[in-house]
Amino acid sequence: MQLQQQRLSAGSSGCAGRRLAAPAVRRASSRARTMPVVEARKVAVLGAAGGIGQPLSLLLKMNKLVTELALYDIANVKGVAADLSHCNTPVKVTAYTGDAELEGALKGAELVVIPAGVPRKPGMTRDDLFNINAGIVKGLVSAAAKHCPNAIIEIISNPVNSTVPIASEVLKAAGVYNPKRLLGVTTLDVVRANTFVSEARGLDLKDVDVPVVGGHAGITILPLLSQATPSVTFSDAEREAMTKRIQEAGTEVVEAKAGAGSATLSMAYAAARMAESTLLGLAGEPSVFECAFVDSQAVPGSPFFASKVQLGPEGVSQVLGLGTLNDFEKAALDAMLPELKAQIQKGIDFARK
Numbered sequence: 001m002q003l004q005q006q007r008l009s010a011g012s013s014g015c016a017g018r019r020l021a022a023p024a025v026r027r028a029s030s031r032a033r034t035m036p037v038v039e040a041r042k043v044a045v046l047g048a049a050g051g052i053g054q055p056l057s058l059l060l061k062m063n064k065l066v067t068e069l070a071l072y073d074i075a076n077v078k079g080v081a082a083d084l085s086h087c088n089t090p091v092k093v094t095a096y097t098g099d100a101e102l103e104g105a106l107k108g109a110e111l112v113v114i115p116a117g118v119p120r121k122p123g124m125t126r127d128d129l130f131n132i133n134a135g136i137v138k139g140l141v142s143a144a145a146k147h148c149p150n151a152i153i154e155i156i157s158n159p160v161n162s163t164v165p166i167a168s169e170v171l172k173a174a175g176v177y178n179p180k181r182l183l184g185v186t187t188l189d190v191v192r193a194n195t196f197v198s199e200a201r202g203l204d205l206k207d208v209d210v211p212v213v214g215g216h217a218g219i220t221i222l223p224l225l226s227q228a229t230p231s232v233t234f235s236d237a238e239r240e241a242m243t244k245r246i247q248e249a250g251t252e253v254v255e256a257k258a259g260a261g262s263a264t265l266s267m268a269y270a271a272a273r274m275a276e277s278t279l280l281g282l283a284g285e286p287s288v289f290e291c292a293f294v295d296s297q298a299v300p301g302s303p304f305f306a307s308k309v310q311l312g313p314e315g316v317s318q319v320l321g322l323g324t325l326n327d328f329e330k331a332a333l334d335a336m337l338p339e340l341k342a343q344i345q346k347g348i349d350f351a352r353k
């Protein structure tokens with residue numbers, strides 16, 4: 001609710017917040033009249049007892065667009081749900097654990113958010129998580145294919161560049177793949193880019209919107225600083241340093257946590273923002289945009305790519321192109337592609353074997 005209030009009044013909705021700025025300011029003065037009509041919306045969080053899952057569930061419990069919050073985890077989820085259910089917001093909280101209860105979590109869900117899986121420790125890459133998380137995502141998406149085949153699925157579990165292709169293959173094999181309904185959550189990259197650029201240039205955060213494209217690991221994370229709103233200028237050295245900071249921001253947190261995991265609170269904030277945008281799109285709100293890692297033809301040869309997408313009643317209603325890149329961004333795009341394609345293919349091969 002708080003997040004939503006902030007979003008509606010700040011006019012910040014997605015990596016293309018600029019498109020919403022004017023209507024959102026109008027909504028702020030007549031919010032009761034212009035809030036989308038809320039139908040029954042069940043949201044399932046798989047991995048809800050984890051470092052991301054718990055604060056994400058709290059934020060969703062505060063969101064007026066959610067009516068039921070189904071929390072699923074292999075451990076400790078009943079306590080999390082009991083705790084959360086005491087918050088006096090209208091969202092109904094239910095808890096499910098173990099394979100036998102997964103169906104209950106998923107039945108009737110319109111949005112399934114998946115932060116299940118292990119996080120990095122210092123010295124690891126996201127790809128080092130593949131061996132454990134690939135199987136977790138495969139299993140959970142198989143269950144979603146069976147129990148809520150029309151739900152929108154948003155994957156947080158790393159490595160996103162591989163787990164999203166795994167999910168697509170699982171859904172294809174089950175005969176229920178709809179590319180408009182599968183998204184890898186890269187919102188945290190946008191959140192970070194907005195924060196760092198605003199800090200560097202002394203800008204009001206609510207005005208800043210930096211699209212981040214590519215994927216979600218190292219050099220595959222490409223902030224398009226040339227397309228930032230408001231327009232910002234950087235020297236070559238500054239642009240390179242800012243790009244690297246955004247690319248390495250996850251590692252910055254992993255190192256600061258020194259073995260206790262990776263980003264959880266900022267990720268929960270980012271995922272809650274992504275979920276809210278998705279629910280706004282489902283509710284028929286026009287002009288809702290976010291960057292996300294989706295089935296895409298934006299870049300030839302890369303079957304998945306993160307770019308700005310429009311969210312609507314069907315999920316992803318439009319995948320936007322990359323716009324005009326400067327020479328630095330063009331070179332960075334060329335440099336990332338072999339790595340991104342290999343990580344996508346690794347996910348596809350795993351799911352097909």
Ligand SMILES: NC(=O)c1ccc[n+]([C@@H]2O[C@H](COP(=O)([O-])OP(=O)(O)OC[C@H]3O[C@@H](n4cnc5c(N)ncnc54)[C@H](O)[C@@H]3O)[C@@H](O)[C@H]2O)c1
Pocket residue numbers: 046047048049050051052053072073074075115116117118119120129133136139140155156157158159160185186187188189216261262263264267
């Ligand atoms: N996309 C992003 O931007 C982004 C950002 C931060 C973290 N992540 C990733 O999110 C994942 C979770 O991170 P975290 O810090 O919350 O980890 P965590 O270990 O704190 O929590 C993970 C939770 O998943 C649960 N889990 C494991 N297997 C499960 C299964 N089969 N079904 C249901 N639940 C299961 C665990 O019990 C645990 O509660 C990691 O893979 C991490 O790399 C992604």
Ligand SMILES: O=C(O)C[C@H](O)C(=O)O
Pocket residue numbers: 119120126158188216249250251253254262263
């Ligand atoms: O860095 C990580 O391992 C977690 C996440 O992908 C992040 O960007 O914070």
